[in-house]
Amino acid sequence: MKNTSDQFKVLSIDIGGSHIKATILNKQGKLMMDYDKVTTPHPSTPENLLIAIKELVKGFPAYTNISVGFPGYVKGGVVKTAPNLGTKEWSGFKLQEKLADVLKAPTRVVNDADMQGLGVVDGKGLEMVITLGTGFGTALLQDGMLLPHFELAHLPVTKKDTYDTWVGEAALEDIGEKRWNKRMDKVFKILKTVFNYDTLYIGGGNAKKLTGKLDKNMKLVTNQDGIKGGARLWQEKKHDQNILAVK
Template sequence: MKQTSSEDKILSIDIGGSHVKATILDNEGALLMDYEKIVTPPSPKPKQLIEVIQQLIKAFPVYDKVSVGFPGYVKNGVIFTAPNLGTDAWKGFDLAENLEQALGKPTKVVNDADMQGLGVVQGVGFEMVVTLGTGFGTAFLSDGYLLPHLEIAHHPITKSKTYDDYIGEKALEKEGEEKWNDRLKYIIGILKTVFNYDTLYIGGGNSRKIKFKLDDNIKIISNRDGIKGGARLWKQDKRENLITALKQNQ
């Protein structure tokens, strides 16, 4: 697959449960335009969502590559789960290939928290990203490179609730901000013990509702920062190619 050149322009798309957002980045992740957004249809089918993306970007400047963050488990551009969009309609759908055909440009698709993580991490040590929105997203990076994705959102945290159930948008609406903050504090304690991260980044629309003091190695990030990960996503190939070359020479 073609590598990113120093002059490539990258269309970076963030698919969320409430909105689809997009902008154009340069090769270093700087925004070349303000990001635009459009409402995500309720439980959209794949073809419908691709049409929404085409509508959103119809007036965008020319771009060379496409990076997409998707709210679910993604492997090699294929969707396995889409808890906030409808897994039944999406399971097994090759979003990368279909978008590449629809937009006519090389396309990469990863989990949305993974792409946000690429946009915000410092690239030093073991860094973890969580997103607090419709659900609970997570990403793990070592020295700036993505590690295999884990869908912690689907893991049980109580006998009857997953992380999505416990700390997602519906829980916030049902329990209120005070109890939701207590739950988040409890979750952070678990993450700190289990993963022993060097830095934890917290993003997503509900991160602004945090009311308690965070540790010094925990940082609040914005969606605007996260969408910049669309440029770094293409640079991950360099590490993958190096690993492949080392294995071939053994």
């Protein structure tokens, strides 16, 4: 399926706890086709996920490069943690290398919030991206360049909860939107105090459920905006030490 022409096209894949979404982008990040998606397989083993991705992109237009956003800590294309998919099965899995082999194109795999960040930021100052979905994703960028990734979702926010467990999908379903929004208000205050960001971008499927007033430097963004980061991932030779292209 690899494109043999000189035209640069990116297969951009967003792996989530509920769905796997994909599209084709041009060099500027413009969508060349509508999104397509499949349900994330359960159990979400590496083998099952590779099968689902291969089936999802069957029949897609030709592409030259692949970008993947993964819900966990990724370093050098190798998955270190995947709490919303099953860390035990994923720890140490060379997803970047495997996808390059299966889909026959140079591949880059980064944390999903990192890829969304590349798609939505203005490239001015310190910008932070959070994703509210199955878990709590975070990314930091300075003047449009990715900073080393930290899994802030695993930091404790109460004596018994991390950000992931306190405001993730399971918590939202358990306590309801009203209490969840109160928790998110607290989260926003903490982020503002700790990071002193110039702009905070809020994405993920549950961002639309926020009811509180946002500051002027806080912006809601869509998953559609975020997946465009798949093109920007290839516009620089290297965004940070965690990104490695597979030839």
